[in-house]
Amino acid sequence: MTERRSPTVRRRRLGAELRRRRETAGVTIDTVAERLECSASKISRIETGHTTATPRDVRDMLEIYGVSGAESEELVQIAREARQKGWWHPYSTVLTGAYVGFEAAARSVRAYEQQVVPGLLQTAEYAQAMIRAARPDITDGEVEQRVHVRLNRQSLLTQDDQIDVWVVLDEAVLSRPVGGDAVMRAQLRRLVAAADMSNVTLQVLPFEVGAHAGMDGTFTILDFPEPSDADVVYAENATGGLFLEKTDELRKYLFIFDHIRAAALPPDESVALISKRAEEPLWTSRSRGFGST
Incomplete structure (x- = not known):
């Protein structure tokens, strides 16, 4: 290893x-x-x-x-x-912060996502559509570089020393047709396939839960194999995100994540829901509903 x-x-x-x-x-x-x-x-x-x-x-x-x-x-x-350069160094001009560097050495990632599929689980088409919509100010070349970095990061899931990933997705992530129907269907199928991996756990936090512990925003908790490397929380925003490392901050986010995953559907039910959405997406039926008389 x-x-x-x-x-x-x-x-x-x-x-x-x-x-x-x-x-x-x-x-x-x-x-x-x-x-x-x-x-x-x-x-x-x-x-x-x-x-x-x-x-x-x-x-x-x-x-x-x-x-x-x-x-x-x-x-x-x-x-x-x-002082050595990571594989992502040539793309440093399109990266906003040190997240990729932390993720590259992490033992596990625990994440709550409110709006989008996490980068480690995105298809190329979904990533491209998401980046174009979120960053209309950047060039096509920068979009492609960002997509390239995102896909390269996914090797962490399959290499010998693979990373463990536990993601709770708000149901809104499944309901927002990023890139259109075909792109979103393929992305949902990608999630189902990823959930079959022994090192990936997916849960969906359904709308009917109502208010919950994670309503303040998306975050990721990174854990490292070396005892001397303390855990870090990454709270993402439009300018690159904020890293939180204080003991009380880590404790708070671990507490929040535990409450979110307890409120979410179990992994098997979550995957079943994602599979169903991949075959009959919610946004398609809504679109038909809006157009009917």
Whole structure:
């Protein structure tokens, strides 16, 4: 089994380890910045994983903290790995945020979706139609690049070290004909096929549930295999989304997800509903209803 590694997660882990050692040593960020002859904001961004530190920077910082030997070399090696480029790097101009980098190293994904099928389960045609509608300001070339990235991400479902995915779909996702009837039918069949995979669980949250714990919005919880890599919640929005990492934030979203999946249809009933919609979509019957006299 291969180990999936992501420079995004490596950068995040390195920052957390450097911050922990600085605090243990009782050294302030301003002191480190002064010793390294750089800005305090640079040190802060390294510690939060927003900036990649060079191996030399890491050695110098660890020297200030009194860390040496094998411990120092291990962190320097993480710094080297954090500077490598992920497969998605050539498409960085069309990516808004670090989500793909986190997903690439995740052990599991738990997601609640209100409007669209998650990227890991989209067909190419559905993805193209969705992106065009959501981003009318971008070029055809950018749309194709985004679709390409989305389809490449799906290899996480089938590779040796596959990711576990548990998705709760609001019924609205099944009822919105993205791309038209033919595209939506194919997408629903894709969901049914995905649900047959041992590492994919799908549930539908039906309209009749009414108000529920997830009404504040779509979110994804990413869990990582390394104990030193804390879980992260990604709350998506039009500008790229927000990453939440504090313990109380994680606890809240885990609580919400548990309540949503408890309220949703069981997986077997959910797949049966999706299969039915694929054969006789709700929007088609509605369209006939509106046109009748």
